[in-house]
Amino acid sequence: MSATANPIPRRVRFGLIFGAIGVTALLAAELPSLGASGVVADAAARAATIKIDNFAFAPADVTITAGTTVIWKNEDGEVHRVQEDHNGFSSAALDTDDSFSRTFATPGVYHYFCSIHPYMVGKIVVNPAAKSN
Amino acid sequence: MADRDDTRLLGGTNINRRGLLKCMTWAGTGVVWSLSGGVPRTLGLIGSAAAAQAAQGDVTFVQISDSHIGFHLPANPNPTTTLGEAIAKIKAMPTQPAFLVHTGDISHLSKEEQWDTADQVVKGANKQVFFIPGEHDVADASNGKAYLARYGKNTQGRGWYSFDIAGVHFIALINVFNFQPGFKSAGLATLGDHQLEWLEKDVAGRSASTPIVVLAHLPMWTIYPQWGWGTEDAGRALSYLKRFGSVTVLNGHIHQIIQKVEGNVTFHTAASTAYPQPAPGSAPAPGPMTVPAADLHKYLGVRTVNYVASKSAPVLTDSTLVA
Numbered sequence: 001m002s003a004t005a006n007p008i009p010r011r012v013r014f015g016l017i018f019g020a021i022g023v024t025a026l027l028a029a030e031l032p033s034l035g036a037s038g039v040v041a042d043a044a045a046r047a048a049t050i051k052i053d054n055f056a057f058a059p060a061d062v063t064i065t066a067g068t069t070v071i072w073k074n075e076d077g078e079v080h081r082v083q084e085d086h087n088g089f090s091s092a093a094l095d096t097d098d099s100f101s102r103t104f105a106t107p108g109v110y111h112y113f114c115s116i117h118p119y120m121v122g123k124i125v126v127n128p129a130a131k132s133n
Numbered sequence: 134m135a136d137r138d139d140t141r142l143l144g145g146t147n148i149n150r151r152g153l154l155k156c157m158t159w160a161g162t163g164v165v166w167s168l169s170g171g172v173p174r175t176l177g178l179i180g181s182a183a184a185a186q187a188a189q190g191d192v193t194f195v196q197i198s199d200s201h202i203g204f205h206l207p208a209n210p211n212p213t214t215t216l217g218e219a220i221a222k223i224k225a226m227p228t229q230p231a232f233l234v235h236t237g238d239i240s241h242l243s244k245e246e247q248w249d250t251a252d253q254v255v256k257g258a259n260k261q262v263f264f265i266p267g268e269h270d271v272a273d274a275s276n277g278k279a280y281l282a283r284y285g286k287n288t289q290g291r292g293w294y295s296f297d298i299a300g301v302h303f304i305a306l307i308n309v310f311n312f313q314p315g316f317k318s319a320g321l322a323t324l325g326d327h328q329l330e331w332l333e334k335d336v337a338g339r340s341a342s343t344p345i346v347v348l349a350h351l352p353m354w355t356i357y358p359q360w361g362w363g364t365e366d367a368g369r370a371l372s373y374l375k376r377f378g379s380v381t382v383l384n385g386h387i388h389q390i391i392q393k394v395e396g397n398v399t400f401h402t403a404a405s406t407a408y409p410q411p412a413p414g415s416a417p418a419p420g421p422m423t424v425p426a427a428d429l430h431k432y433l434g435v436r437t438v439n440y441v442a443s444k445s446a447p448v449l450t451d452s453t454l455v456a
Contacts (some may be wrong), residue, residue: 054417054418054420055360055418055419055420056418076418076420077206077208077420077421078418078419078420078421079241079242079269079272081272085314090274090276091274092272092273092274093242093243093269093272093273095241095242096206111314112314113312113314113320115312116268116269116272116312117320117360117361118312118313118314118320118321118361119320119359119360119361120320121314
């Protein structure tokens with residue numbers, strides 16, 4: 001699984017680390033440069049892959065930063081589709097080994113399902129790419 | 134035999150009905166034999182009045198389903214061949230059906246070339262075919278536009294229609310659109326208000342003695358909600374039909390034969406012509422079931438439906454594709 005699926009936003013993790021070592025004042029000053037290096041790291045891994053197998057999306061819940069491309073790959077023996085609950089995006093029928101990808105530019109929570117097998121559901125949480133403000 | 138107007142009884146379709154009556158060796162004073170799928174059955178002694186009714190309601194048709202042309206995995210690398218075998222089986226039937234119904238998933242991926250292949254093979258039976266879509270036939274990016282352009286002429290809404298043949302009223306319902314996202318039992322198919330309102334009107338003026346055949350792709354009762362094998366608002370559809378003396382519901386989708394009786398309504402899921410699927414709950418997921426190649430034909434089949442008397446339920450015979 002891609003590193004972009006980490007459930008804890010990077011900013012929060014840094015906050016925890018600096019808070020723990022008691023350098024609270026340093027946090028504000030250091031964040032921009034740390035943030036910059038974080039962006040570089042994100043850019044190298046701005047793709048997340050979701051496998052479709054056994055009539056399920058795996059992982060079903062994925063957290064990414066804005067600008068990340070999500071790739072759904074159908075590794076199942078059945079045709080599946082990927083459709084946002086309010087039809088914000090939709091794939092065509094994905095045969096075995098077919099893929100569908102979409103880049104999420106806008107932060108938010110995106111619920112989707114397989115419009116052929118509607119009990120197959122998943123969620124993409126898109127966090128802002130910016131580190132502060 | 135009672136005098137009949139063949140054209141009227143056939144609802145205007147161009148079928149030669151005389152061939153259908155070959156099964157009736159002796160109608161009027163004796164025993165009616167239904168020779169269906171090679172299995173002869175006695176349907177009981179009848180008097181002349183009943184014989185007249187039998188003539189009114191006499192029709193044989195064949196259901197095929199889930200051809201999945203374009204499927205290519207080990208469960209059946211060549212579904213075109215097995216569809217061809219199903220058609221050969223139909224052509225060899227001693228009682229030739231008046232027409233065929235295909236209850237959906239003609240194609241695997243809603244592609245014109247897959248439908249072209251299916252149509253070419255099915256044409257070999259030389260019968261009129263009534264189609265409804267499966268979810269695999271409306272899986273194009275435009276959500277069914279391609280299917281409806283090709284097969285949906287003269288239909289209502291998103292492809293539903295009804296017709297009458299030999300006194301039997303056929304209703305083709307579409308439950309492969311408008312799936313709503315949801316976990317488990319919520320993820321069932323729907324017919325939708327628009328179609329249900331149409332259905333209510335479609336049957337409103339009809340005599341309760343009219344035999345009804347309902348065609349649908351997904352099951353019209355909840356077989357296994359964990360796999361989405363059911364139709365959420367099927368109960369409302371059936372509420373419009375329960376006053377009829379004989380209602381036969383034929384569907385596909387689950388690639389295996391399961392039957393259920395509820396009052397005057399009998400439900401029958403059909404075998405596929407392509408590949409089997411696991412029994413409800415017997416596998417982690419309902420995907421194609423790969424069986425030894427030598428056994429595949431035992432899981433595939435066609436169904437003959439034979440009406441002999443308009444007021445009694447039809448005789449259904451499922452035949453496998455074993456040679």
